[in-house]
Amino acid sequence: MLQIWSSARYVFPLPDSHRFPIAKYELLRQRVIADGIVTAEQVHEPARANPLDLRRVHEADYIDRLTTGRLTPDELRKLGFPWSPALVERSYRAVGGTCEAAAASLEHGIAMNLAGGTHHAFADHGEGFCVFNDVAIAVRMLQARGRIRRATIVDLDVHQGNGTNAIFAGDDSVFTFSMHGGRNYPFHKVPGDVDVELDDGTGDDLYLALLAEHLPRVLARSAPDLVVYLAGADAHERDRLGRLRLTFDGLARRDAMVLGFCREVGTPVVVTIAGGYGQDIADTVAIHATTARISASFAATAEGTPLVR
């Protein structure tokens, strides 16, 4: 059974005019239960991330100033959020959710955080709505505890994970694979191990063909003990920021393909939702909920039959 981490604290107050769809976290949390994807008992409240775990990735000064509300106006502009105690609480809880889900995935084969994938956070600063790099923190935590040696990041958010790539640059134990809009944010890309740049308007067929071409090679080459999957919803055709043209069906096939390839090589997967900025927030929630549904079917199939291909 799929174990999920989510919290009412993932939502924090933003001005009405703010373009970040903060409500999606609560809508998604309600949706996965209402749709019967998981029961309420399968949804766990994450603890706040341990500061020691944060410090394996982030500079102490940044953690400190973020936590106590001492970021500069420039830093806040880059981050894209106004500071509040609720933002801090959410940031610690969201990292906690990815850390707990990552640990659980090693037991169950798959687990999910209904947040996370904040891949634009660097060691010393946040940007693009990303405060802490939950993915890097979870990987380093499991490495420090001796639970894993190697990890592979499969980042299918439409934006490149510049922060993640910078954090793991020169670290041979973590392989970074990304497919993203070549002309989209961030405009200064930080090279990862394998970067597949997509043209604006890329649709299902080409996208899935590229994924099918690259991902098996990535997994064979990196031989990870854990895959961290960033299942961004922002590659959808009606996303405000994505510029790609994937359909609901294409995104579902993407998720099933990622989980299927990981299962073929027997690697546990922790799923994070990453970005999603639908013109209609219901589209974004539906895409993330489908990722949860497909993850739940993988958790339920003991024999490891790949789903859609």
Ligand SMILES: [Zn+2]
């Ligand atoms: Zn994104």
